[in-house]
Amino acid sequence: MDAQFSFFEQGPGPRTEIAPGAVHVPGWLGLDEQRRLVEACRAWAVGPVPIRYTRLPRGGVMSVQTVCVGWHWRPYRYTRIAEDVNGAAVAEFPDWMVELGRRALVEAYQDPAAGDDYTPDTALINFYDGEAKLGMHQDKDEKSGAPVVSLSIGDTCVFRFGNTENRTRPWTDVELASGDLFVFGGPSRFVYHGVPKIRPGTCDPATGLARGRLNITMRVTGLTD
Template sequence: MNALIPRPRLEVAPGAVHVPDWLTLEQQRQLVTACRGWATGPVPIRHTKLPGGGVMSVRTVCVGWHWRPYAYTRTADDVNGARVAAFPDWMVALGRRALADAYADETAAAGYTPDTALINFYDAQAKLGMHQDKDERSSAPVVSLTIGDSCVFRFGNTETRTRPYTDLELASGDLFVFGGPSRYAYHAVPRILPGTGDPATGLRSGRLNITMRVTGLDDTGPPNTPR
């Protein structure tokens, strides 16, 4: 049997780091179990409706804060009006460890306190167009985890949806962090690679993507209303 060739850590752009095989198989299984629980409620997983009338091909469920284009709220008024599940302490710890390993900076990691996660499920046909993650009031890094099928991940620049950009493959267990100069870079998922995941993760098909963010919001301030 041929040994697997290790994939190196890669800094795609300043502040944008890919760490392959970061999650163990057991950690992936635990995350799949947690995400399945959130997918059933209190706010169920759904295809997000866009302001222009379109519907996203990925299905999304949130914890901590509910996201809809282009705002965060505690209750999912566009779904069922329920308050989303709380953001667990163990995910804060996971986010801090991700930042420490990606940036080799324990000080920055200690100050990182994500308070929301968008959990996207991609079937074989789902994709996500070029966009920026800029609905947060905080510029803290985004921590992204992949479980299941691999995808083509397109990471671009902060000025335009077009080139220059880099296409790389994100596989099950991979970590991708983008912050600093790359925090508002355009990025996309143009393609899923069906059949590349390991069913031992608990996910038979499709890609699960967990992105942790810091909203910069609190319940005492003004509501974050759609743009």
């Protein structure tokens, strides 16, 4: 892992299993680590494929802004080339993020071997302003059932974690604050989830963000070139 990234300077808070395979670890990232991730995300946001509002197949536009690393996501597939944006190849997925994803699984599942076979190859980075939301959906465009690793920086959000059958109840609302880790895999890998609310003004500027929320989700696509 790149020497500048050390994700265990501060101890995480008590972990909570929200559902089988779904674990919330508050405060996993310290402020220094959050600032470094913000810097990395800012660099990716300007290119080679810039951050954008994603257009949906029926013409709607998502209220979150997205930039991708490793593979480019558009509804509802992955490609190496961002044909819907500028025709460029996306930034490579860095080795330090692979290591970060593995360590996240070790922390979430409290198992030293949990990350041994985990090699994420893409990250979707979403930026939420105070009004942005994300409807209930499944992360199912991947060809792999490996866990999703989610990191939050900036404003607190309400993260709605539902069920595998549909977008309706039952669900559990979880407050995800800056520095929090959330992992969902196993029986919860294809749970419907969303973000119905951002809490503006809860961001600590020491993170490097003056406002809004960054959410970084690492996945294993299961795809080959």
